[in-house]
Amino acid sequence: MGTGLNAHPRFAEVAIRELSSLTGLQLRQANRMRAMRSLTDLVALSGAIRSLALDLYRLSQDLRLLSSGPNTGLGEVEIPTEVAGSSIMPGKKNPVTLEAAMQAIAQVIGLDAAVSWASSLGELELNMGIPLVGYDVQLEASLISEALRKVETMVVRRLKANAERMRRLAESSQALITVFSPLLGYDLATAVSEEVSRGVSLEDALRRHGVPEDKVVLVKDLLRLVKPGYPAKDLEARSA
Known part of the structure; x- marks a missing residue:
């Protein structure tokens, strides 16, 4: 052969x-002779498409979650309304482009599994899986290309961030107590977090536990909190 x-x-x-x-x-x-027997190049290509598909799936899933709401979801971003309502729920907005992309990606992952299996078919110098591998790889490429194009043009380019809601959710997050953990100690920080979980604002909970006002204001300085270091301790050192 x-x-x-x-x-x-x-x-x-x-x-x-x-x-x-x-x-x-x-x-x-x-x-x-190698091309008749070994399809590892196409298997590698299929794997690369699968990796790209998984990244797109994660992005689509994140955007779908971030756009959920408005009342009981996150509502941090707004995506275009493509379908007005659903067949049973008037006014419901479905992220159809993202969900269509996620379904296409599920098919890509299945095709990649078929390619991996088909590449091992046959014996000695002949691989009888060549037709299936060739068909599935080109279908994978077509599906991921279309999914990328649709998500980019119909969602990403038209995406709007709800900055005010993002800030409100961030400032009310229990996770912010992490900033004060080096200053308060783990046990006291846990007590503050439990108060916040019962509806007390983080600022009020910190004040109840004796945190000075000049440190409480760190809660509002969100940009400072995404940098390395110990903001609360640094502030304490400068005040000393």
Whole structure:
């Protein structure tokens, strides 16, 4: 297999030149025996598409969660309304582009699994899985290309951040007690966090436990809290 027996001596050369012209790609001849037996190059390509698909899935899932609401969801971003309502819930807004992309990605992952399995079909110098691998890889590429294009043009470009709601949620988050943990100690920080979970504002809970006002204001300085270091201790050192 792969010797070229009973084929014109220039068949491969002419075929590759024609395929290069049709596709616009600079194709070159592979080792024929290896290409008939081993499909690992296509398996690697399929795996790369799968990795890209997983990243897009995570992005789509995050955007769907961040746009949930408005009353009982996060509502931190707004995505365009593509479908007015649903078949059973008037006024409901469905993130159809994101969900369509997620379904396409599920298919890509399934196709990648089929490619991996088909690459091992056959014995010795002939792999009988070549047709399936070729079909599935091109379908993967088509699906992920369309999903990327739709998410980029219909969601990402038209995405709007609800900055005021983001700030309000961030400033009321129990996670902010982490800033004061080095200053208060773990046990006292836990007590403050429990008060916040019962509806007390973080600022009031900190004041109840004797945290000075000049440190309480750190809660509002969100940009400072995303940098390395110990903001509460640094402030204490400067005040000393």
